[in-house]
Amino acid sequence: MPSATGRKATLLLVACLTVMAAATIAPALPRMADAYRAVAGVELLTKLVLTAPALAIALCAPLAGAIVDRFGRLALLNGSLVLYGAAGAAGYVLQDLHAILASRFVLGVAIAGTMTTMTALAGDYFSGEARARFAALQSAAMSLGAVLTVGLGGVLADVDWRLPFLIYLSGWVALAPAVVFLAEPPRASGRAPAPGDAQRVAAGRVAAAYAITLFAVVMFYMTPVQLPFLVRTIGIDASAAAGGAIAVSSLAAAAGAAAFPRVRRFDGPLGVYARALAAMALGYGLIGLADSYWLVVAGAVASGFGVGLFFPNSSLWVLALAPPALRGRMVGGLTATIFLGQFASPLVLEPVVAASSLAGAFGVAATAMALAAAGLFLLRRHG
Numbered sequence: 045m046p047s048a049t050g051r052k053a054t055l056l057l058v059a060c061l062t063v064m065a066a067a068t069i070a071p072a073l074p075r076m077a078d079a080y081r082a083v084a085g086v087e088l089l090t091k092l093v094l095t096a097p098a099l100a101i102a103l104c105a106p107l108a109g110a111i112v113d114r115f116g117r118l119a120l121l122n123g124s125l126v127l128y129g130a131a132g133a134a135g136y137v138l139q140d141l142h143a144i145l146a147s148r149f150v151l152g153v154a155i156a157g158t159m160t161t162m163t164a165l166a167g168d169y170f171s172g173e174a175r176a177r178f179a180a181l182q183s184a185a186m187s188l189g190a191v192l193t194v195g196l197g198g199v200l201a202d203v204d205w206r207l208p209f210l211i212y213l214s215g216w217v218a219l220a221p222a223v224v225f226l227a228e229p230p231r232a233s234g235r236a237p238a239p240g241d242a243q244r245v246a247a248g249r250v251a252a253a254y255a256i257t258l259f260a261v262v263m264f265y266m267t268p269v270q271l272p273f274l275v276r277t278i279g280i281d282a283s284a285a286a287g288g289a290i291a292v293s294s295l296a297a298a299a300g301a302a303a304f305p306r307v308r309r310f311d312g313p314l315g316v317y318a319r320a321l322a323a324m325a326l327g328y329g330l331i332g333l334a335d336s337y338w339l340v341v342a343g344a345v346a347s348g349f350g351v352g353l354f355f356p357n358s359s360l361w362v363l364a365l366a367p368p369a370l371r372g373r374m375v376g377g378l379t380a381t382i383f384l385g386q387f388a389s390p391l392v393l394e395p396v397v398a399a400s401s402l403a404g405a406f407g408v409a410a411t412a413m414a415l416a417a418a419g420l421f422l423l424r425r426h427g
Contacts, residue, residue: 050225051169052178057218058121058162059182060189061128063294065097065155068211069135070268071198071287074276075205080141089141091269091390096145098386100152101159101379108160109376113369117161117168118228124157125219132212151212156379158215163375167363168229175363176305179356183301187352190294194268198287246365250374253365254381256317257358259416261385262392263324263409264351267293267344269390271331274402280337292341293327293348300352307353308360311424316357318420323350325413332407343406358382 069076077090111120131154134147170178193211200207272286280286300323308316327347334340358378366374396405 047225050221051227052181054218054221054225055162055166055169055178056182056185057221058125058158059186060193061125061215061218062155062159062162063186063190064193064211064214065132065151068193068197069201069208070094070194070290071272071284072201072205072208073269073272074286075201079205083141086141087273088390088394089145091394093135093141093145093148094269095265095387095390096148097152097155098383100149101156101383102387103380104153104156105160105376105379105383106373107376108156109164109372109374109379111372112161112164112376113372116228117165117372118222118226120157121161121165121226122219122222124154124161125215125222127151127154128158128215129213132215133209135209136206152383154215155383156376160372160376160379163359163363163379164372165226165229166359167366167368167371167375176308176356176360179360179363180301180304182359183304183352183356184298186355187294187297187301187348191291191298194287194294195284195291198284198291201287202284250362250365250377253313253358253361254377256416256420257378257381258385260317260321260324260354260413261382262389263328263413264347264354265386265389266328266393266406266409267347270393270397270402270405271340271344274331274334274406275337275340277402278335278337278340285337289337289340289344293344293351296345296348297352300349300354301356302352303349304353304356308357313357313361314420314424316353318417318424320350320354320357321413321417321420323347323353325410325417326350328406328410328413332403332405332410334403 073090073094076093077086080086080090083089108120128151131147131150135144138144138147166175166178166182196211197208268290271289275286275289307319324347327343327345327350330343330346331340334343362374362378363371393405396408
């Protein structure tokens with residue numbers, strides 16, 4: 045029987061791989077854009093290199109959820125880890141920007157399998173307060189993993205913008221503990237849905253969780269996608285500086301995740317969402333007004349803390365609403381929502397940047413999140 049500690053550590057390691065999908069190469073984006081300056085639309089294309097995995101995840105996660113409900117968890121997880129390492133590291137050797145984009149899409153297929161399976165396994169292995177504690181620990185581990193990988197990615201990108209792609213080989217490293225420590229849950233967790241299960245789903249609440257998550261992720265992804273370019277506008281060209289700001293945001297997210305179990309004890313899901321969006325709005329407001337690197341960092345701290353509250357809240361709410369036989373499907377839907385928001389973020393916000401400026405776009409996002417937070421506070425009080 046695999047040890048509980050090994051099982052938990054393995055799930056946390058796999059969870060960290062999902063945030064690495066973007067955080068690892070985010071600091072390299074400006075230098076990648078420089079390298080492909082002759083390619084039409086290069087700035088948008090390089091931003092899509094960051095978010096292309098998200099489109100694949102959004103398309104494939106529901107299918108991954110159906111597969112793990114029907115056939116079990118571990119075969120899909122292990123195959124996805126193999127694909128993760130191969131597709132992620134491909135950017136180191138590929139020379140054509142469009143080929144790199146294609147490899148990033150394949151990376152997203154792998155992440156759809158790892159993230160959906162990992163979250164479903166957390167629902168299988170834990171319940172009640174143990175599940176809440178694990179959700180907070182998972183969010184904190186993902187944030188700390190992002191700190192390490194974005195910091196390392198920034199340092200490597202200053203040497204050669206291709207080097208951060210090699211960090212994705214960690215997917216192969218995670219395969220060994222996954223084989224050793226993870227056990228397939230009892231078959232009842234993966235059976236076909238019983239006829240009454242669909243009726244027991246609180247469809248309105250699930251839709252609300254998905255919708256709020258989509259909005260927040262579109263806003264949150266301004267940090268890895270737009271922040272490296274904003275840092276340049278205040279006169280700082282080093283990839284490590286941009287990586288440092290993103291890493292600080294991730295570190296603050298770990299603090300937010302650590303605070304999450306205490307916050308949720310005296311507030312419901314909508315209240316936690318409202319607090320998270322308010323903190324993110326404060327942070328983006330500071331970034332929008334920033335005329336120095338340290339004000340950008342201060343904004344990254346505030347917004348990161350909100351992110352740390354937000355993600356475990358979404359996972360826990362959906363897991364609480366999901367009947368066991370539909371757990372994979374509903375987790376797959378949440379995974380798809382998260383990564384659809386990641387992919388959509390530059391597409392939604394690039395017109396705002398073009399119409400105003402990078403700083404102006406952060407100000408618009410801050411206003412939108414402040415209004416959403418106020419609305420959720422009202423729903424929490426009167427709903």
